[in-house]
Amino acid sequence: MDKMLLGRYINGDSLIHRMDPRAKLFLSFYFIVIVFLCNNWQTYTLMVAIVLLCVKLSEISLGFFIKGVRPLIWLILFTVLLQIFFSTGGDPYWQWGPFTVTDAGIINGVFVFCRFVLIIFMSTLLTLTTTPLEISDGLESLLKPLLALKVPVYEIALMLSIALRFVPTLMDETTKIMNAQRARGVNFGEGGLIKQIKAVIPLLIPLFVSSFNRAEDLATAMEARGYHGGAGRTKYRKQEWKTKDTLGVVMFLLVTLALVLLRK
Amino acid sequence: MSVIIDINDLSFRYAKESQFFNLSHVNLHVNEGEWLAIIGHNGSGKSTLAKAIDGLLAPESGEIVVDGQKLTDESVWDIRKKIGMVFQNPDNQFVGADVEGDVAFGLENQGIERAEMHARVHEALEMVDMVDFAKHEPVRLSGGQKQRVAIAGVLALRPKIVIFDEATSMLDPEGRMQIISLIRQMNRKEKFTVISITHDIDEASLADRVVVLDDGQIIDDSLPQDLFQKGAELIELGLDVPFPQRLKMELGKMGVLTPQEYLDEGSMVDWLCRSILKN
Numbered sequence: 001m002d003k004m005l006l007g008r009y010i011n012g013d014s015l016i017h018r019m020d021p022r023a024k025l026f027l028s029f030y031f032i033v034i035v036f037l038c039n040n041w042q043t044y045t046l047m048v049a050i051v052l053l054c055v056k057l058s059e060i061s062l063g064f065f066i067k068g069v070r071p072l073i074w075l076i077l078f079t080v081l082l083q084i085f086f087s088t089g090g091d092p093y094w095q096w097g098p099f100t101v102t103d104a105g106i107i108n109g110v111f112v113f114c115r116f117v118l119i120i121f122m123s124t125l126l127t128l129t130t131t132p133l134e135i136s137d138g139l140e141s142l143l144k145p146l147l148a149l150k151v152p153v154y155e156i157a158l159m160l161s162i163a164l165r166f167v168p169t170l171m172d173e174t175t176k177i178m179n180a181q182r183a184r185g186v187n188f189g190e191g192g193l194i195k196q197i198k199a200v201i202p203l204l205i206p207l208f209v210s211s212f213n214r215a216e217d218l219a220t221a222m223e224a225r226g227y228h229g230g231a232g233r234t235k236y237r238k239q240e241w242k243t244k245d246t247l248g249v250v251m252f253l254l255v256t257l258a259l260v261l262l263r264k
Numbered sequence: 265m266s267v268i269i270d271i272n273d274l275s276f277r278y279a280k281e282s283q284f285f286n287l288s289h290v291n292l293h294v295n296e297g298e299w300l301a302i303i304g305h306n307g308s309g310k311s312t313l314a315k316a317i318d319g320l321l322a323p324e325s326g327e328i329v330v331d332g333q334k335l336t337d338e339s340v341w342d343i344r345k346k347i348g349m350v351f352q353n354p355d356n357q358f359v360g361a362d363v364e365g366d367v368a369f370g371l372e373n374q375g376i377e378r379a380e381m382h383a384r385v386h387e388a389l390e391m392v393d394m395v396d397f398a399k400h401e402p403v404r405l406s407g408g409q410k411q412r413v414a415i416a417g418v419l420a421l422r423p424k425i426v427i428f429d430e431a432t433s434m435l436d437p438e439g440r441m442q443i444i445s446l447i448r449q450m451n452r453k454e455k456f457t458v459i460s461i462t463h464d465i466d467e468a469s470l471a472d473r474v475v476v477l478d479d480g481q482i483i484d485d486s487l488p489q490d491l492f493q494k495g496a497e498l499i500e501l502g503l504d505v506p507f508p509q510r511l512k513m514e515l516g517k518m519g520v521l522t523p524q525e526y527l528d529e530g531s532m533v534d535w536l537c538r539s540i541l542k543n
Contacts, residue, residue: 133361165361168403214356221357224318224349225370225417228341232375236368236385 014059015244016129021138023245027252028126032119034252037259044114046262050255051121058129068124069117076116084109132164137237154230162218170211177206268425268457269294269317274326276316276480286312287480290326296424299451299458301468301488304477305502310461311352313477314429317459318347331424345374348418352430354410358402363394363413366402370421388420392446408439415446426450428460432467440464465492465504469528476501489526508532 016024038044055065069076086098087105094101130138140157147153178188181202188199269292276287286309294300304310315321317328319340328335330343351357360366367388371381389395392412402410411431418426428447432440444467451458460467468474469488476484476491478501484491492498492509499505505513508529512522527535 131361133365136361161361162359165358165402168401169355172403217351217353217356218359220315220320221349221351222359222369224320224344224347224351225359225421226341226344226373227369228373233372234375234378234381236365236372236378236381238378 010060010064010128012059012129014057014129016054016058016125018242018244019129019248020239020241020245021130021134022142022239023241023248024126024130025135025138025142027248028122030252031122034256034259035115035118037256037263038111038115040262040264042262043259044111046255046258047118048114051118054125055121058125060125060128064128065121065124069120072116072120076113079116080109080113083112132167133161133237136160136164137235137239141239152230154233158230166214169214170207173210174203174207177203266296267293268296268331269459270329271317272327272329274313274316274323274328276312276321276323278312285324285480287316287323290480290482292475292482292485294425294457294459296457297451297455298473299447299460299471301471301474302459302461302477303463303465303468303474303503308477309480310477311429312480314349314427314459314461317427318349319343345421346424348421348423348426350411350414350418350426350428350431352433354407354414354434355402357414358410361401362398363389363400363402363405364398366413367416367420370417374421384420384422385416388416391419392416406439407435408442411435411439411443412446415443415450419450423456425457425459428458428462430461430463432462432464440467444470463504465506469506476503489528493524493526 035047038047055062084101084105086100087102087108088100092100092102127135136157139160140153143151143153143156182188186199186202188203189196190199271290271292274287274290274292275285277285290313292313302310302313312321316323317330317335319335331346333339333343335343358366359369364385367385368381371384376384385398386395389398392415394409394412394416397405397409397413405413414431432443435443444464447458447460447467448470450456458471460471462468469492471488474484474486474488474491475482483501492505495505495509495513506528508527508531511532512527515522523535
């Protein structure tokens with residue numbers, strides 16, 4: 001489970017770390033949108049430069065980002081190969097049955113590869129530099145306009161932050177139950193498929209039971225501390241929108257403008 | 265001394281069809297500023313009583329008056345502001361993603377201003393000696409530290425009454441001692457009314473008054489020294505006696521004449537030294 005990079009946070013005090021989580025969340029989504037504006041060498045170079053600049057500013061080594069790409073590498077390669085072998089148009093280099101390799105196909109393949117890697121780098125950057133807590137706080141305030149549509153934003157944010165707070169607790173618990181069942185002779189990850197699935201039962205059932213017990217206890221404790229819904233609550237943590245956040249947004253708007261101009 | 269919690273003829277059962285009452289006809293008065301320990305064997309209704317006082321369970325009959333206010337559906341939130349509760353499992357009462365956030369949770373619920381919250385959170389963490397851990401996540405804390413954070417959460421709310429529902433039962437001996445000395449400090453120095461529900465006999469022996477529950481009924485209500493004198497009777501009820509009392513009973517079995525009254529650890533040591541010097 002240590003290999004999981006999802007939601008991993010690396011402590012640091014860089015410019016990106018200190019940015020407002022709302023700005024980071026917004027810009028990450030915005031980046032994914034504007035990546036689709038790219039359609040030639042110039043635009044992709046610009047985007048790669050932007051991402052490398054952000055990585056540099058985060059003061060986190062490039063290795064972490066490459067690790068973030070690893071779990072998705074098969075999906076990326078599959079898509080790239082599809083692009084290369086099934087694109088039509090351009091000069092064909094090689095043809096065999098339904099497969100054609102053209103210069104346009106190869107270029108498309110490279111572009112798709114870049115697009116994937118850029119998006120993964122950017123979302124990895126978000127999770128590496130923002131604590132789960134900041135992400136849920138940021139989401140709460142970005143979702144606030146939805147209150148007008150009667151979306152229970154406060155409750156969603158609380159759910160999210162409790163879920164995040166319990167991830168490590170439940171991981172610990174899973175390891176403990178696995179060890180306890182191993183001590184009683186259960187073999188995890190051995191034998192045929194059916195046997196392996198069956199071995200999960202002595203892990204899952206106690207885990208479910210204990211999660212429900214925890215939920216019950218937590219609900220009681222929350223009620224005893226005066227929790228009765230989102231209305232009328234104040235927030236302990238304040239999010240501060242600083243100059244660097246405005247600068248970030250301005251930079252991305254300029255990039256958008258440049259992309260539109262450089263597009264063919 | 266004025267009465268701060270007044271329980272009259274309280275009955276409760278979890279299952280409506282069951283013959284067994286988890287609490288039956290309980291009458292209990294708690295004085296302001298008092299440290300009351302409630303002891304009893306497993307399933308005797310101790311935790312149920314604590315939850316009923318905080319309005320977390322609705323009693324079947326009887327009434328509860330807290331600080332002059334009768335517990336009803338309307339007054340329950342006011343009453344909860346007066347009562348702070350610390351529960352048994354330190355893992356399951358941690359709401360916030362870090363120490364500060366958890367201490368502030370109750371304050372957020374009351375809609376307190378941010379500046380005030382910061383001051384109160386810091387003050388509460390200082391009282392439990394956890395300031396250095398303000399930014400830590402719950403996974404990185406020991407059980408005793410989590411319980412101290414839970415106590416800080418209660419202190420920040422400044423209630424009149426604090427209920428410890430077996431708050432030390434899942435801790436190691438060191439964590440337990442720290443929590444017990446915190447309880448003592450809160451009761452003696454800060455003048456909180458403390459109700460501690462416990463299995464730990466050493467914790468009960470520090471209280472001003474001990475109530476013994478057995479199958480949902482109060483069977484004894486006395487000073488700790490009077491209670492622990494009843495050595496053998498308590499063991500029959502499935503309870504333990506403090507170590508000095510156990511030593512006294514063992515000495516009695518060996519034919520040594522021991523004083524009738526209850527001796528705490530200090531006076532037991534004194535008595536032993538004096539008897540050795542005499543011989």
